[in-house]
Amino acid sequence: MLGGAAIGAALGVLAAFLGQVRAPEGLLLLLILAGGVAGVFTASRRILHVGAGTLALLISLCLLTPVLRAPLNALALSQPPQKADAIVVLGGSVQCGTSALESPSLSRLLAGLNLWRAGYAPTVTVSEQSDIFSATCPKMSVIEREIIRGLYPENGPRVVTLSNVTTTTDEAARVRDLAAARGWKQILLVTSPSHSRRAAGIFASQGVTVISVPAPETRFDFTLPLPSDRLYALQTVLYEWLSRIKKEVGGTPER
Structure with a gap:
């Protein structure tokens, strides 16, 4: 249960940062509780571990390589x-x-x-x-x-x-x-x-x-030389993609 709750807390932090969630406290508590419950049962614990591991690998790829340069540049005009x-x-x-x-x-x-x-x-x-x-x-x-x-x-x-x-x-x-x-x-x-x-x-x-005529980017270096730049770029790319998806399904982008 404690292991599942720890994974849930980590997922909550990622959701709050990468998704720019407006109410991170409530979401964090929900994911902690859900992770704790999932950790009790063998099948759900296995799914939780595989999902968290896959997500960790994908984020590591974004942080350790410049893989986000192409999708980031595609957003700019x-x-x-x-x-x-x-x-x-x-x-x-x-x-x-x-x-x-x-x-x-x-x-x-x-x-x-x-x-x-x-x-x-x-x-x-x-x-x-x-x-x-x-x-x-x-x-x-x-x-x-x-x-x-x-x-x-x-x-x-x-x-x-x-x-x-x-x-x-x-x-x-x-x-x-x-x-x-x-x-x-x-x-x-x-x-x-x-x-x-x-x-x-x-x-x-x-x-x-x-x-x-875009303004200069101030949150990160657009050329992505550092892992910290790539982390903020990941947040930005996800936000823009989710905004497009939200519009396509009939929702309204936040900005």
């Missing part, structure tokens, strides 16, 4: 920037306790501002997340506007907020409506590299013409 009507900075995540942008969100914002400063477009959009996941979390758009005002107290970019968004599809719909109302013909789309190809496809499905 990078195009040379061109003159456009607006720069759309897709929302990422915010630390609710500290009211700070997480590193991918800050990287996206700074990349969008760099494009504005280079003269590619006069307008920058920021996203206001909905209250579905956390009604008490500070609004990302407010934090981003404060950063922009701090960097450019005068003569900064024209900032437009995409209000009440939960997913990239919501952002694409807001931009579609803005494009129709303001006559935007072409936008520069700024997001994380691993999210860029999927995001460009979502915007295209809404009839929005985009040029994908």
Whole structure:
């Protein structure tokens, strides 16, 4: 029972990290209990050991070799920037306790501002997340506007907020409506590299013409030189694949 519970705890940690689960405590407890029960019976214990061993081998392959380079690169779409009507900075995540942008969100914002400063477009959009996941979390758009005002107290970019968004599809719909109302013909789309190809496809499905200009990746080295980089890459690849699968079966991707 203790051995099964230990395997269940390890699987819970993997699920919480690799799957970016929003409630890891409950899932961890469930897997510990399930592993403990499975460890009591010979047949279920054998299945548990074989499954955990197979998973360990697959993860070891990802950590010890650059096998993830090809699937990771397949997620990215990078195009040379061109003159456009607006720069759309897709929302990422915010630390609710500290009211700070997480590193991918800050990287996206700074990349969008760099494009504005280079003269590619006069307008920058920021996203206001909905209250579905956390009604008490500070609004990302407010934090981003404060950063922009701090960097450019005068003569900064024209900032437009995409209000009440939960997913990239919501952002694409807001931009579609803005494009129709303001006559935007072409936008520069700024997001994380691993999210860029999927995001460009979502915007295209809404009839929005985009040029994908991803922000620098800040969570890991995209060339995957170290096991730690490969671990974060595994998390990213799994998230993107699961998002695609979830959409295909009728669900809504989280971002």
